[in-house]
Amino acid sequence: MVRPERTLLAAGALLVTLISTPAIAAETAPETLFTDVRVYDGKGDSLSAPTSVLVRGNLVAEIGDDATAGADAAVIDGGGRTLMPGLIDAHWHTMLIRQTPEQMLFGDIGLINLLAGAEATATLMRGFTTVRDLGGPSFGLKQAIDSGVVPGPRIWPSGAIISVTSGHGDFRPLSDLPRDSSKPLSRVEDLGGAMIADSPDEVRQRAREQLMLGASQIKLTAGGGVASPHSPIDVSTFTPEELGAAVEAASNWGTYVTVHAYTSAAVRRAIDAGVKVIEHGQLIDEDTAKYMAEKGIWLSAQPITHEFFGGMFPPGSDQDQKAAEVMEGTDRLYKLAKKYNLKLAFGTDVLFSEAMARQQGRMLVSLKQWFTPAEILRQATSTNAELLQLSGLRSPYKGKLGVVEEGAFADLLLVDGDPLANIDLLADAERNLLIIMKDGRIYKNTLSE
Missing domain, CATH: 3.20.20.140 (Metal-dependent hydrolases)
Incomplete structure (x- = not known):
């Protein structure tokens, strides 16, 4: 016999949560091109020189000055800020x-x-x-x-x-x-x-x-x-x-x-x-x-x-x-x-x-x-x-996480500053995380404001 409490718990997570949170629309595009960003790749001790990062679908497709996007791509000027893994x-x-x-x-x-x-x-x-x-x-x-x-x-x-x-x-x-x-x-x-x-x-x-x-x-x-x-x-x-x-x-x-x-x-x-x-x-x-x-x-x-x-x-x-x-x-x-x-x-x-x-x-x-x-x-x-x-x-997700490199999942943060120089930036996400992307979808973008 299936207990009604267990059934409600599973169903509630799928259905009831629809009215539990304010609507946060994810911005989607076939491609997203970040330009003029300094990349923290998740592994090293320093940021890259200013470069570009192309996201295609839910993956990081290209990194480098020669990264180019199609006509329908969303282009985001990072203004020299830090792009890092989620x-x-x-x-x-x-x-x-x-x-x-x-x-x-x-x-x-x-x-x-x-x-x-x-x-x-x-x-x-x-x-x-x-x-x-x-x-x-x-x-x-x-x-x-x-x-x-x-x-x-x-x-x-x-x-x-x-x-x-x-x-x-x-x-x-x-x-x-x-x-x-x-x-x-x-x-x-x-x-x-x-x-x-x-x-x-x-x-x-x-x-x-x-x-x-x-x-x-x-x-x-x-x-x-x-x-x-x-x-x-x-x-x-x-x-x-x-x-x-x-x-x-x-x-x-x-x-x-x-x-x-x-x-x-x-x-x-x-x-x-x-x-x-x-x-x-x-x-x-x-x-x-x-x-x-x-x-x-x-x-x-x-x-x-x-x-x-x-x-x-x-x-x-x-x-x-x-x-x-x-x-x-x-x-x-x-x-x-x-x-x-x-x-x-x-x-x-x-x-x-x-x-x-x-x-x-x-x-x-x-x-x-x-x-x-x-x-x-x-x-x-x-x-x-x-x-x-x-x-x-x-593992429920088959792919690379925790890094910014070609072929990795596009779970990315655009930080308003250099967290390697000032780690305290990550203590205030509301102010300092300008873009939050998960799986190639943008859930926060204060640059667009």
């Missing part, structure tokens, strides 16, 4: 940002979808043309975006977070315990936000379900978390056999498992089970950072600092204390990542806060405490794009 957030939650925890647990399904559609458009308008969704029922929203129903970023979806009983992702009230086959799924499970699994067979089944729904990678919570009510931050959750079952299911589909984990114990257990990507990692020790480097493991880190995450929870609460511990570890984590040259991705991990989501660009810019502007731009463009390709044939 930004990528490697840890985002498309369905879980504007709703509150109470709305997630008790709210109207239609409202949840309306909020997600509106936030998807806002995300794109901040210059983030691609996100890797690390938990939530984003499949319908992704379909709506891809089919042009609502403007938004490309989505690499994980589907439901897979958690153990009492783990990060288990938001059930204690009155739901003990759980047995006679009890229905919890509200969060019913919505596809998280799934509880307590054996290798259950983990394997839940992973396969997400792959069947369209997941491009599988997300597990291998250790305790901050926001979850029953999950001490020091605990390791899944057993090696359970982690291995998820890895097996994912690898059979040609993709990978990423895990939420803060501590050295949780990280090492996951790596030894075949996990390829660690989310967070703020509490790892130096030996574990070195171990990650030796094994070629990706670290998907976020600037979890007091600037952005302070004051989220009631002072003195258990969650507030856990948040303080994680924030304390962020500086050490980035320094270890630099020391051991870890494969480092950028993400933000915003949950339940539209106000914090608006700081997405500022969170990227805040990395200047540890990295040069060129290193920051690489993280959020070509490096994040490299991480996305771990999904192999499960």
Whole structure:
């Protein structure tokens, strides 16, 4: 029997989001020629000399002074400004940002979808043309975006977070315990936000379900978390056999498992089970950072600092204390990542806060405490794009992202200035991103005004 809540969630993302966002018409032309632009290609340390970039369809077709367009092309004079790849957030939650925890647990399904559609458009308008969704029922929203129903970023979806009983992702009230086959799924499970699994067979089944729904990678919570009510931050959750079952299911589909984990114990257990990507990692020790480097493991880190995450929870609460511990570890984590040259991705991990989501660009810019502007731009463009390709044939978009080069997807930003000289430009997308193009379509163009 199909649950009506699940049906509404999928249908709502396709249909209800039509009225959730202001109309943003995408400008389309057979070709778009950018002239007099200085290109940041997503990989280097400098801008090109003034040049031209031709977009044909949804791809970058030519780069150079001899790039020529047909008579029907739209021609944009960049005025010496910077043309760069669209930004990528490697840890985002498309369905879980504007709703509150109470709305997630008790709210109207239609409202949840309306909020997600509106936030998807806002995300794109901040210059983030691609996100890797690390938990939530984003499949319908992704379909709506891809089919042009609502403007938004490309989505690499994980589907439901897979958690153990009492783990990060288990938001059930204690009155739901003990759980047995006679009890229905919890509200969060019913919505596809998280799934509880307590054996290798259950983990394997839940992973396969997400792959069947369209997941491009599988997300597990291998250790305790901050926001979850029953999950001490020091605990390791899944057993090696359970982690291995998820890895097996994912690898059979040609993709990978990423895990939420803060501590050295949780990280090492996951790596030894075949996990390829660690989310967070703020509490790892130096030996574990070195171990990650030796094994070629990706670290998907976020600037979890007091600037952005302070004051989220009631002072003195258990969650507030856990948040303080994680924030304390962020500086050490980035320094270890630099020391051991870890494969480092950028993400933000915003949950339940539209106000914090608006700081997405500022969170990227805040990395200047540890990295040069060129290193920051690489993280959020070509490096994040490299991480996305771990999904192999499960990647939902077949082409190059995170770079400005011939044959790459035309996901482009025209910046009013040089972000290599002034990375702070990316903190204010409304003012400094003059053009936002995704898949060859222009969704913002203030030059035309």
